[in-house]
Amino acid sequence: RTDMEETEFDDILDDWFIESLKTYKDLHVYQLEHPTQVIEWTSGKTVCVAGFTSSKNEILELRLPLKLFADENKGLCAERDFKVVHGGFTDAPVRFSNCLNLQVWDLGGDDSDVIRRTGSVDGSRGVSEGGSRIAARLSSQPQVLHGAESAGVRLTQLTSGQTVYTLETDSADPLSSLHFVSDAVFLAGCSNGKVYIADTRTSAAPQLSPPPPSSGESVLWWTDASAGPSCLDPSSCRIVRLSSCGQTVISDLRNPGGAVSRAQLDVQTRRCNADDVRVSWAPALDDCIAVSGFSGAVQIYSSSVWTTELQEAQPLFEHRGHAVSSQSDDGVPVFVTSHVWHPERPRTLLSAASDGSVHVWDWVDQSAAGC
Amino acid sequence: RSCILVSIGGKNIMLDCGMHMGYNDDRRFPDFSYITQNGRLTDFLDCVIISHFHLDHCGALPFMSEMVGYDGPIYMTHPTKAICPILLEDFRKITVDKKGETNFFTSQMIKDCMKKVVPLNLHQTVQVDDELEIKAYYAGHVLGAAMVHIKVGSESVVYTGDYNMTPDRHLGAAWIDKCRPDILISESTYATTIRDSKRCRERDFLKKVHESIERGGKVLIPVFALGRAQELCILLETFWERMNLKAPIYFSTGLTEKANHYYKLFITWTNQKIRKTFVQRNMFEFKHIKAFDRSYADNPGPMVVFATPGMLHAGQSLQIFKKWAGNEKNMVIMPGYCVQGTIGHKILNGQRKLEMEGRSTLDVKLQVEYMSFSAHADAKGIMQLIRMAEPRNMLLVHGEAVKMEFLKGKIEQEFSIDCYMPANGETVTVTTNPSVPVDISLNLLKREMALGGPLPDPKKPRTMHGTLIMKENSLKLVSSEQALKELGLNEHQLRFTCRVQLQDPHSDTDTLHRIYTHLKSVLKGYTIQHLPDGTVMVESIVIKVSSSTEDPNTKVLLLSWSYQKVNKEATSSKILQQGTDSSPNHYLRKCL
Numbered sequence: 001r002t003d004m005e006e007t008e009f010d011d012i013l014d015d016w017f018i019e020s021l022k023t024y025k026d027l028h029v030y031q032l033e034h035p036t037q038v039i040e041w042t043s044g045k046t047v048c049v050a051g052f053t054s055s056k057n058e059i060l061e062l063r064l065p066l067k068l069f070a071d072e073n074k075g076l077c078a079e080r081d082f083k084v085v086h087g088g089f090t091d092a093p094v095r096f097s098n099c100l101n102l103q104v105w106d107l108g109g110d111d112s113d114v115i116r117r118t119g120s121v122d123g124s125r126g127v128s129e130g131g132s133r134i135a136a137r138l139s140s141q142p143q144v145l146h147g148a149e150s151a152g153v154r155l156t157q158l159t160s161g162q163t164v165y166t167l168e169t170d171s172a173d174p175l176s177s178l179h180f181v182s183d184a185v186f187l188a189g190c191s192n193g194k195v196y197i198a199d200t201r202t203s204a205a206p207q208l209s210p211p212p213p214s215s216g217e218s219v220l221w222w223t224d225a226s227a228g229p230s231c232l233d234p235s236s237c238r239i240v241r242l243s244s245c246g247q248t249v250i251s252d253l254r255n256p257g258g259a260v261s262r263a264q265l266d267v268q269t270r271r272c273n274a275d276d277v278r279v280s281w282a283p284a285l286d287d288c289i290a291v292s293g294f295s296g297a298v299q300i301y302s303s304s305v306w307t308t309e310l311q312e313a314q315p316l317f318e319h320r321g322h323a324v325s326s327q328s329d330d331g332v333p334v335f336v337t338s339h340v341w342h343p344e345r346p347r348t349l350l351s352a353a354s355d356g357s358v359h360v361w362d363w364v365d366q367s368a369a370g371c
Numbered sequence: 372r373s374c375i376l377v378s379i380g381g382k383n384i385m386l387d388c389g390m391h392m393g394y395n396d397d398r399r400f401p402d403f404s405y406i407t408q409n410g411r412l413t414d415f416l417d418c419v420i421i422s423h424f425h426l427d428h429c430g431a432l433p434f435m436s437e438m439v440g441y442d443g444p445i446y447m448t449h450p451t452k453a454i455c456p457i458l459l460e461d462f463r464k465i466t467v468d469k470k471g472e473t474n475f476f477t478s479q480m481i482k483d484c485m486k487k488v489v490p491l492n493l494h495q496t497v498q499v500d501d502e503l504e505i506k507a508y509y510a511g512h513v514l515g516a517a518m519v520h521i522k523v524g525s526e527s528v529v530y531t532g533d534y535n536m537t538p539d540r541h542l543g544a545a546w547i548d549k550c551r552p553d554i555l556i557s558e559s560t561y562a563t564t565i566r567d568s569k570r571c572r573e574r575d576f577l578k579k580v581h582e583s584i585e586r587g588g589k590v591l592i593p594v595f596a597l598g599r600a601q602e603l604c605i606l607l608e609t610f611w612e613r614m615n616l617k618a619p620i621y622f623s624t625g626l627t628e629k630a631n632h633y634y635k636l637f638i639t640w641t642n643q644k645i646r647k648t649f650v651q652r653n654m655f656e657f658k659h660i661k662a663f664d665r666s667y668a669d670n671p672g673p674m675v676v677f678a679t680p681g682m683l684h685a686g687q688s689l690q691i692f693k694k695w696a697g698n699e700k701n702m703v704i705m706p707g708y709c710v711q712g713t714i715g716h717k718i719l720n721g722q723r724k725l726e727m728e729g730r731s732t733l734d735v736k737l738q739v740e741y742m743s744f745s746a747h748a749d750a751k752g753i754m755q756l757i758r759m760a761e762p763r764n765m766l767l768v769h770g771e772a773v774k775m776e777f778l779k780g781k782i783e784q785e786f787s788i789d790c791y792m793p794a795n796g797e798t799v800t801v802t803t804n805p806s807v808p809v810d811i812s813l814n815l816l817k818r819e820m821a822l823g824g825p826l827p828d829p830k831k832p833r834t835m836h837g838t839l840i841m842k843e844n845s846l847k848l849v850s851s852e853q854a855l856k857e858l859g860l861n862e863h864q865l866r867f868t869c870r871v872q873l874q875d876p877h878s879d880t881d882t883l884h885r886i887y888t889h890l891k892s893v894l895k896g897y898t899i900q901h902l903p904d905g906t907v908m909v910e911s912i913v914i915k916v917s918s919s920t921e922d923p924n925t926k927v928l929l930l931s932w933s934y935q936k937v938n939k940e941a942t943s944s945k946i947l948q949q950g951t952d953s954s955p956n957h958y959l960r961k962c963l
Contacts, residue, residue: 017570017573017574021578021581027571027574028568029568030565030566030567031568033751075741076721076740076741078742079743080567080571080575081565082565083564084563085563086777089781112776113563113773113775114780
């Protein structure tokens with residue numbers, strides 16, 4: 001790297017940081033030793049991240065900077081760092097929603113900061129190349145929903161290892177995600193665009209929402225369902241489906257086959273790794289969706305302005321921090337590997353990228369109509 | 372507070388001598404009774420080494436040297452030696468004058484203490500005495516901060532003090548060579564954190580300053596003359612230029628001169644960028660930053676002022692603070708830690724009403740912002756340092772043991788070394804495996820090579836035999852013959868003899884011959900000779916026959932062999948056993 005290139009890089013980075021004074025309320029930039037594909041909330045202030053190389057990986061539970069939460073006394077709090085609350089090692093790559101063998105980990109209490117493996121759930125039955133998807137359900141007895149294909153999704157009790165429910169479908173479609181929309185109702189999103197809606201309390205056949213039209217053979221789909229266990233009325237739950245060419249369809253559970261609205265997103269598909277794409281509803285904002293995995297940016301869209309006609313949509317906000325601050329020397333552009341919304345703070349997100357960076361950001365909504 | 376005692380190769384060294392800023396009583400000083408219960412420390416310490424000028428590393432130094440008593444050498448880098456006394460005096464003033472404490476060191480004590488200081492240069496080996504040597508390495512963190520390498524004979528320890536592995540705007544990153552110390556002692560206060568980037572901290576600073584200026588407020592930034600002040604000035608200058616801002620920025624008088632003076636003295640301690648800039652122009656000639664005059668504090672409109680001292684405990688910064696505190700549009704930004712008893716400390720703890728001299732109260736209405744710019748190594752930084760130095764053992768100090776199991780495990784796994792985390796007052800004993808250098812004579816080597824066989828390698832060492840001679844301070848491995856020669860000794864030969872009695876009426880010669888024939892038939896594969904001098908030789912065992920004087924029918928067999936190697940002896944007895952069965956009489960009788 002020449003001095004010139006170094007200065008140029010610094011200038012671009014400085015420009016972005018100066019711009020960020022107006023576009024972000026809070027901004028924190030961290031560098032992990034190894035990139036992560038998972039960011040999972042373990043409490044309102046802590047997240048878990050983990051490496052995904054084929055050999056030894058670290059699992060870390062990180063507490064978010066205290067300054068972020070010190071609302072009244074923000075000025076007096078200088079703490080801007082992640083605190084490593086717990087750490088552990090695993091031999092397998094960790095993608096909480098993609099592992100052949102589900103491993104159960106115990107985050108140590110206050111008397112130790114080591115994460116230990118306490119058991120595993122056999123998820124390896126008839127598993128395809130892609131591996132299993134999982135969704136955790138925090139009932140009185142912790143249970144996990146897992147499977148690699150639609151036929152064979154199981155709800156397993158963690159303590160006893162017992163299977164409490166099995167999804168039965170006509171065809172075995174590879175899954176891209178599993179989501180609980182209420183205590184008992186879950187969605188199985190398939191890579192081919194199908195979505196199954198099942199109720200774990202009944203043995204009735206699941207509802208099927210067929211894939212949106214105009215999806216070709218090589219097109220992949222990702223899904224998210226709005227509202228978690230707090231959603232008492234399943235009909236107010238929405239499903240968003242995103243395709244690998246950027247087509248987005250929103251439907252609701254009352255009419256899963258139909259579409260409430262659509263949009264064409266500009267996803268700049270270069271090479272996209274199916275494992276990295278994420279689409280998610282904002283838990284504390286109406287109609288907001290975040291999309292990442294296609295590039296080095298996280299895009300936020302407001303679906304309230306979308307109609308049933310397929311039209312191009314512009315993002316409400318774009319977090320380009322990872323792309324701008326990445327110093328990849330081998331010419332491979334950085335791409336975002338994961339993002340999550342904070343469960344309560346409306347505009348706070350965490351995002352991780354392939355260069356090991358993790359950002360915590362609280363964006364400013366500068367549009368009149370929006371989230 | 373940092374204060375570590377190391378015993379290595381019979382030498383005792385004190386690493387840092389810091390003050391605990393949270394206590395008001397004697398608990399703030401290190402407990403020197405670990406060295407000796409009463410009296411001065413001079414006889415018990417070979418030297419004291421101070422890593423940098425922060426009070427939690429040098430704050431108790433004058434107390435130790437002048438009030439407890441130590442007259443030996445105190446080592447620190449040149450910048451540390453220049454800056455330490457200033458900070459110590461400031462600190463003394465606050466503690467004694469402001470807080471009225473009595474059991475504390477005086478100004479004269481600080482001066483007397485500094486007379487004992489021996490300054491260090493980077494990467495220069497200093498002989499403390501015949502056996503103890505030390506070397507300072509760049510630690511980053513603050514101007515003049517050093518990591519120190521201590522060596523006695525073939526054992527060594529590296530102490531890091533505070534360091535950081537990422538360069539900032541005015542200091543470089545820590546660096547050390549692959550010195551492979553027996554122990555690497557590292558601070559671990561931030562070992563369980565992952566640090567937010569420098570740019571984000573700077574962004575926060577700029578955002579706060581900008582917001583205040585935009586609403587017409589005034590921003591006070593109390594600073595110490597060196598370090599953060601320069602960084603923040605460079606930052607603001609760049610920002611003002613880019614955003615085309617017009618509000619004035621001031622630098623209080625005295626700051627510029629002092630800072631310039633120190634930077635000129637210690638230019639080698641800053642980073643590349645600073646050095647380049649300094650060569651081109653005077654460091655503190657900024658386009659947008661001007662010298663302050665006290666009358667400006669009353670000017671209307673927005674402005675930013677950098678003023679000393681850093682903790683708002685006296686002087687200009689306190690004066691300005693008093694003027695601006697009542698307006699909520701204004702802001703004070705504290706860029707670092709404030710000692711207890713200072714106004715800085717009080718407002719950072721949220722106090723909004725302050726008691727000033729003359730019983731007046733000050734209402735604190737302005738915005739108070741606490742920003743931490745200090746550069747410390749986090750978990751990643753510690754791992755990077757270990758990779759650089761390749762220690763054989765790791766020691767983490769000042770962390771919470773319970774919260775560091777994971778890091779300990781990580782270090783032990785990745786580097787296969789032991790990692791210790793002692794608490795205050797705890798002693799850790801580390802067994803080292805020092806290499807002892809020994810010279811080996813060429814003849815001995817040649818002889819070993821001539822024996823043939825595979826060449827030795829680290830995984831398959833080969834045993835060799837020789838004699839170790841210790842002469843003066845060197846060790847030499849030579850052949851036994853050479854050793855004997857050097858020592859003027861004669862080699863002794865050991866011979867074993869064994870007498871066996873037989874009943875045999877034949878003549879001596881006949882008996883001998885029969886033994887010869889017999890042995891030849893049963894001991895195949897061994898060299899058996901019947902020599903003209905009347906002996907039979909089985910390998911190197913000599914057999915002679917003679918008659919008993921009392922009774923010619925009783926024959927006495929004399930078996931004799933020399934002691935050469937343990938192996939050979941074993942072979943000898945094996946041969947005898949084979950040839951003569953367990954009872955020599957029985958067998959020989961049998962054949963006769």
